[in-house]
Amino acid sequence: MTPTDEPTSDLQPREGEMTLPFDPGSEDGDARVAFIGRVNSPWTERSDCPKNMNAARERGLPASLAVDAPYRPGLSGLARASHAIVLTWLDRTPRNLIIQKPRHAEAASGVFALRSPARPNPIGLHVCRILGIDEKQGIVRLEAIDVLDGTPLIDIKPYFASTDAVPEATRVDPEKPD
Amino acid sequence: MTPTDEPTSDLQPREGEMTLPFDPGSEDGDARVAFIGRVNSPWTERSDCPKNMNAARERGLPASLAVDAPYRPGLSGLARASHAIVLTWLDRTPRNLIIQKPRHAEAASGVFALRSPARPNPIGLHVCRILGIDEKQGIVRLEAIDVLDGTPLIDIKPYFASTDAVPEATRVDPEKPD
Numbered sequence: 293m294t295p296t297d298e299p300t301s302d303l304q305p306r307e308g309e310m311t312l313p314f315d316p317g318s319e320d321g322d323a324r325v326a327f328i329g330r331v332n333s334p335w336t337e338r339s340d341c342p343k344n345m346n347a348a349r350e351r352g353l354p355a356s357l358a359v360d361a362p363y364r365p366g367l368s369g370l371a372r373a374s375h376a377i378v379l380t381w382l383d384r385t386p387r388n389l390i391i392q393k394p395r396h397a398e399a400a401s402g403v404f405a406l407r408s409p410a411r412p413n414p415i416g417l418h419v420c421r422i423l424g425i426d427e428k429q430g431i432v433r434l435e436a437i438d439v440l441d442g443t444p445l446i447d448i449k450p451y452f453a454s455t456d457a458v459p460e461a462t463r464v465d466p467e468k469p470d
Numbered sequence: 471m472t473p474t475d476e477p478t479s480d481l482q483p484r485e486g487e488m489t490l491p492f493d494p495g496s497e498d499g500d501a502r503v504a505f506i507g508r509v510n511s512p513w514t515e516r517s518d519c520p521k522n523m524n525a526a527r528e529r530g531l532p533a534s535l536a537v538d539a540p541y542r543p544g545l546s547g548l549a550r551a552s553h554a555i556v557l558t559w560l561d562r563t564p565r566n567l568i569i570q571k572p573r574h575a576e577a578a579s580g581v582f583a584l585r586s587p588a589r590p591n592p593i594g595l596h597v598c599r600i601l602g603i604d605e606k607q608g609i610v611r612l613e614a615i616d617v618l619d620g621t622p623l624i625d626i627k628p629y630f631a632s633t634d635a636v637p638e639a640t641r642v643d644p645e646k647p648d
Contacts, residue, residue: 310543312540312541313540314540316504316506317501317502317504318502322502322503322504322505322559322622323495323502323503323505323559323561323622324495324496324500324501324502324503325500325501325502325503325591326494326495326500326565326590326591327500327501328494328590328591344633345633346632346633362490362491362492362568363490363568363582363590365488365568365569365580366568366569366580366581366582366583366590367580367582367583368569368579368580368583369577369579369580369583369584370580370582370583371583372583372640373583373639373640374638374639374640375636375639375640376582377595379591379593379595381500381501383501387504390540390541390543390544391543391544391546399547401546401547402543402544402545402546402547402548402605403544404541404544404545404548404554404625404626404627404628405544405545405546405547405548405550405551405628406547406628407627407628407630411625412504412506412541412544412624412625413503413504413506413557413624413625415557415593415624415625417555417557417595417627419633419634419636427580444500444501446591446593447582447589447590447591447593448582449582449585449595450582450583450584450585450640451636451639451640452585452639452640452641452642453636453637453638453639453640453641454524454641454642455522455523455524455597455642456597456634456635456636456639457634457635457636457637457639458553458597458629458631458634458635459631459635459637460552460631461551461552461553461629461630461631461634461635462550462551462552462553462628462629462630462631463630463631463632464630464632464633
């Protein structure tokens with residue numbers, strides 16, 4: 293990936309952090325992601341953006357997905373699901389921070405133990421309540437989302453409690469979401 | 471994406487289905503995914519592969535993730551999570567099937583209303599119980615997974631019930647998971 297593909301980030305390594313000796317976005321031989329639309333959200337500054345979906349819902353502001361024209365028929369039937377799994381491409385983060393120390397954390401941790409937006413493949417995962425769908429206009433209205441306005445959209449999946457909800461899994465302190 | 475990048479698929483359009491007039495994998499200007507490892511699973515044939523995580527758990531066979539060496543430090547700290555969200559790249563499916571008719575379904579449906587592996591960005595999402603982690607060897611042992619052996623791994627995230635479990639969301643008949 294060339295510098296023009298990846299906007300300069302304000303996330304720089306902190307003490308105890310570790311970077312990969314290469315940029316995962318620049319490696320050859322793997323696969324290409326197509327952006328299928330964009331997220332419209334109330335969050336234009338990273339400092340203002342909720343850090344997880346609970347925090348986003350508490351802010352009480354809706355959001356939406358704008359799906360590009362060729363992909364709009366793909367929304368047909370999504371209305372039967374109450375919630376969607378929205379996958380985004382977090383294009384404003386470095387991809388080589390393999391050990392990270394979140395601001396609120398006491399110790400550094402591996403990227404795969406964190407929900408940080410800075411990761412080798414910067415895929416954001418957001419479980420969102422669907423408020424309405426306009427297939428013709430390509431709009432999916434959401435109760436809330438925890439991602440910056442304009443973030444590229446890469447997938448939408450129906451969320452099914454029967455397979456995706458694991459209430460007995462580990463819970464975290466909402467004040468320390470990572 | 472050239473034909474050599476995408477293995478020939480046995481998923482061909484059925485009646486009522488609709489394809490995009492282009493291959494999302496061949497478009498320029500978006501982003502590149504890095505494979506960070508592979509899935510080791512018991513499933514080598516599509517016909518034998520469980521269609522969702524509930525079905526995979528019922529088969530009673532464990533699986534594992536093999537993480538490539540540079541990414542292994544990223545596993546540090548993951549052991550505190552009981553479950554992981556595993557993201558894979560489903561590289562044996564067509565990417566242009568925008569309306570699909572699953573075998574068991576009565577009607578065709580948009581791809582974003584289905585959990586089909588054939589999607590514009592073929593990202594598989596699997597919520598898996600973690601049985602053990604060997605950071606040095608890059609191995610994450612899982613209770614089960616619903617994906618073919620050898621499938622590329624693109625991300626691991628800790629699953630937190632506090633943000634990821636939505637028990638009140640739509641449930642589906644386990645016999646008709648899509």
